[in-house]
């Protein structure tokens with residue numbers, strides 16, 4: 625598996641899973657476009673990972689804004705000429721609030737980022753992949769796309785929608801050799817879970833963490849790298865017959 629000279633776009637590149645993905649693909653020689661909200665955060669990631677100057681660009685963009693998505697794709701074409709792999713990963717968790725009290729504007733925001741962001745990315749990248757008859761798209765869904773959890777309606781709804789988009793894109797992309805898959809992690813040991821733990825149990829976030837971990841047969845959260853290992857495989861030629869797949873990576877959680 626080598627991504628030498630391959631062009632990879634990663635959204636949410638300054639976050640837990642995204643940054644780990646940048647590190648992994650960079651180590652394998654890929655040319656990478658790092659996309660996230662804040663330019664300073666992107667610069668910090670590039671410095672921390674010691675990325676080689678001609679092997680990456682950063683584009684600050686809000687993935688819920690169609691023009692900004694079109695722009696990060698165009699910046700990638702200007703810099704590297706094509707797109708081979710798209711890790712469509714940026715997302716937000718919203719808040720832990722029951723449906724009757726859930727603020728409607730926050731509900732819209734979560735759907736805008738998690739659903740429209742994923743849609744816009746594929747809308748602008750699939751035509752490029754079509755031109756060279758191939759490419760791999762990995763959308764980050766969640767186990768929250770496979771069942772409900774009280775209190776996080778917007779997040780749950782958004783991740784179910786990501787799976788629908790993934791299946792549709794896989795069918796549309798297949799005639800042109802474009803593979804589209806989704807990964808569904810259970811809780812991952814990073815910022816997003818710290819936020820959700822505090823949301824579920826403001827008095828005792830650590831207890832929430834223990835409860836979440838206890839619900840996972842392997843007895844712990846995933847690490848960012850474990851999610852990226854699956855993404856890396858799905859992006860690679862080793863996954864050449866895999867499309868439309870929904871990949872749980874959950875320490876056995878969904879086996880129960």
Ligand SMILES: NC(=O)c1ccc[n+]([C@@H]2O[C@H](COP(=O)([O-])OP(=O)(O)OC[C@H]3O[C@@H](n4cnc5c(N)ncnc54)[C@H](O)[C@@H]3O)[C@@H](O)[C@H]2O)c1
Nearest residue numbers: 636638639640641661686687713714715766809811812816
């Ligand atoms: N952490 C978990 O437990 C977990 C579990 C399952 C799925 N996921 C999913 O994994 C993906 C990555 O999240 P993470 O775990 O690395 O959390 P994270 O919060 O560390 O990273 C998310 C990144 O997305 C960026 N982002 C948010 N809104 C954006 C926008 N509008 N435009 C551009 N970038 C934006 C954030 O700035 C952040 O860097 C998300 O889609 C998340 O829903 C996370």
